[in-house]
Amino acid sequence: MKPDAAIGVLERTPPTLRALLGGLSDDLTSAGGHEEEWGPFDVVGHLIFGEETDWIPRAGIILEHGDSRPFVPFDRFAQFQRFKGRSLDDLLNEFERARDRNVQTLREMKISADQLKLRGMHPELGRVTLGQLLATWVVHDLNHIGQIAEAMAKRYDAAVGPWKAYLPILDR
Amino acid sequence: MKPDAAIGVLERTPPTLRALLGGLSDDLTSAGGHEEEWGPFDVVGHLIFGEETDWIPRAGIILEHGDSRPFVPFDRFAQFQRFKGRSLDDLLNEFERARDRNVQTLREMKISADQLKLRGMHPELGRVTLGQLLATWVVHDLNHIGQIAEAMAKRYDAAVGPWKAYLPILDR
Numbered sequence: 002m003k004p005d006a007a008i009g010v011l012e013r014t015p016p017t018l019r020a021l022l023g024g025l026s027d028d029l030t031s032a033g034g035h036e037e038e039w040g041p042f043d044v045v046g047h048l049i050f051g052e053e054t055d056w057i058p059r060a061g062i063i064l065e066h067g068d069s070r071p072f073v074p075f076d077r078f079a080q081f082q083r084f085k086g087r088s089l090d091d092l093l094n095e096f097e098r099a100r101d102r103n104v105q106t107l108r109e110m111k112i113s114a115d116q117l118k119l120r121g122m123h124p125e126l127g128r129v130t131l132g133q134l135l136a137t138w139v140v141h142d143l144n145h146i147g148q149i150a151e152a153m154a155k156r157y158d159a160a161v162g163p164w165k166a167y168l169p170i171l172d173r
Numbered sequence: 174m175k176p177d178a179a180i181g182v183l184e185r186t187p188p189t190l191r192a193l194l195g196g197l198s199d200d201l202t203s204a205g206g207h208e209e210e211w212g213p214f215d216v217v218g219h220l221i222f223g224e225e226t227d228w229i230p231r232a233g234i235i236l237e238h239g240d241s242r243p244f245v246p247f248d249r250f251a252q253f254q255r256f257k258g259r260s261l262d263d264l265l266n267e268f269e270r271a272r273d274r275n276v277q278t279l280r281e282m283k284i285s286a287d288q289l290k291l292r293g294m295h296p297e298l299g300r301v302t303l304g305q306l307l308a309t310w311v312v313h314d315l316n317h318i319g320q321i322a323e324a325m326a327k328r329y330d331a332a333v334g335p336w337k338a339y340l341p342i343l344d345r
Contacts, residue, residue: 002329002332006198009197009198009201010197010201010325013192013193013197016192017189017192017193019192020185020188020189020191020192021185021189021318025181025182025185026178026181029181029182123335123336126335126336126338126339127335128335129334129335129336130334132332133332133333133334133335133336136329136332136333136334136336137333137334137336137339137340139326139329140326140329140333140336140340140342140343141340143322143323143325143326143342144322144326144340144341144342146193146318146319146322147318147319147322147323147326147342150315150316150318150319150322151315151319153182153315154311154312154315154316154319157174157308157311157312160174160304160305160308161305161308161309161312162301162302162305162308162309163295163298163299163300163301163305164295164298164301164305164306164308164309164312166298167298167309168309168312168313168316169316170312170315170316170319171312173345
């Protein structure tokens with residue numbers, strides 16, 4: 002995936018999450034209360050952590066070391082401690098700032114079509130390319146936008162009554 | 174579900190879809206090309222059609238006729254003909270206008286806690302309540318926000334390479 006195409010989606014995620022979640026009642030947006038049951042609050046924390054430790058740092062490792070230095074493993078659960086006691090609106094602001102910085106860094110990397118084929122070493126998945134990393138950054142955003150919609154929907158699981166049969170988001 | 178809680182989510186959907194989709198490349202947002210494979214364009218058309226024929230008209234039937242008059246069946250595929258040749262930004266504007274009007278109508282209905290228990294007759298599901306209708310309107314929005322994220326993500330299915338294993342949105 003080319004950097005410009007990735008940026009076209011990446012820069013939309015903070016305003017999308019702000020439109021969906023900003024100022025909304027805690028009933029709908031709070032943490033899930035369990036490591037395997039994320040609420041919107043947990044997802045936004047996870048996205049911040051990804052901005053700090055995942056995408057751009059890994060792109061830097063590929064550009065500098067290729068596949069000779071494996072990526073640092075990503076901590077999927079760091080957000081549960083890190084953001085305790087913060088407000089969701091505060092996290093939305095922090096995510097927006099971190100994403101803006103990283104989009105700017107990605108632009109400054111001026112990655113060429115040839116560089117998209119450069120390889121890195123994922124600690125579990127093995128060899129991956131820089132182009133795959135950029136596509137994954139984008140799809141990871143979309144995955145978590147879907148997860149937030151799902152977490153919000155599930156809080157109305159009982160309230161929809163018989164209509165549940167028509168709402169696949171309640172069945173995942 | 175109470176009208177105020179429903180409105181809190183319902184009024185966020187047009188700006189959320191505009192942030193996610195507005196001005197984005199057709200590659201990512203076009204129609205799916207098949208009745209069972211909706212693209213973002215098809216989903217927004219479906220949401221407009223729901224504003225016109227589903228939620229508020231059905232609330233009106235319940236308030237006026239209770240369960241003595243079944244709802245008019247909803248056409249899940251109307252959008253495929255109806256919006257042909259239009260632009261997505263045009264549909265996003267139309268959805269916003271239709272939703273704004275309906276939120277205003279919902280406010281003017283001044284539905285009481287007792288009225289939320291009123292029953293209507295769904296043509297397939299049988300008896301449902303007005304409160305369930307409002308919750309379903311909300312969850313239906315979230316369901317389709319999730320579907321749009323999924324349709325966008327799937328256009329990068331091949332591009333993520335080995336990372337696909339970590340992205341459940343690509344596996345639905």
